Amino acid sequence: MNIRSIDLQVLIPHATEVSKIQHTANQQTASQQHDFASQWQKISQDRQQQVQxxxxxxxxxxxxxxxxxxxxxxxxxxxxxxxxKDDRVQLPHAPQAFPDTSLGHTIDIKT
Missing domain, CATH: 1.20.5 (Single alpha-helices involved in coiled-coils or other helix-helix interfaces)
Known part of the structure; x- marks a missing residue:
């Protein structure tokens, strides 16, 4: 494909304009991503400080x-x-099993 010199003179100024537009679009995308990340970071910090x-x-x-x-x-x-309650009621009326206080204090072990 051949480009004539007149076409080339028209294309060069347009190429610089297109590069500026492309650069602006890239900057805008990066800026939106940065803003989005900072918003999520703020939300995260707020949620950590709130009672769930x-x-x-x-x-x-x-x-x-x-x-x-x-x-x-x-x-x-x-x-x-x-x-x-039943046990408490019965205990005072029940006779003592060991009236002698010396009983139950020693254990005899046979070998």
Missing amino acids: TINQSEGGKIKEKKEAQDKRRDQGRTKEQAQR
């Missing part, structure tokens, strides 16, 4: 599970407490 909240859906599941565990624990406690 639990979504209600997650909180409900955890709460239900915890309530079920507490309920089972309380039921177990009430049974134990009832038995303890």
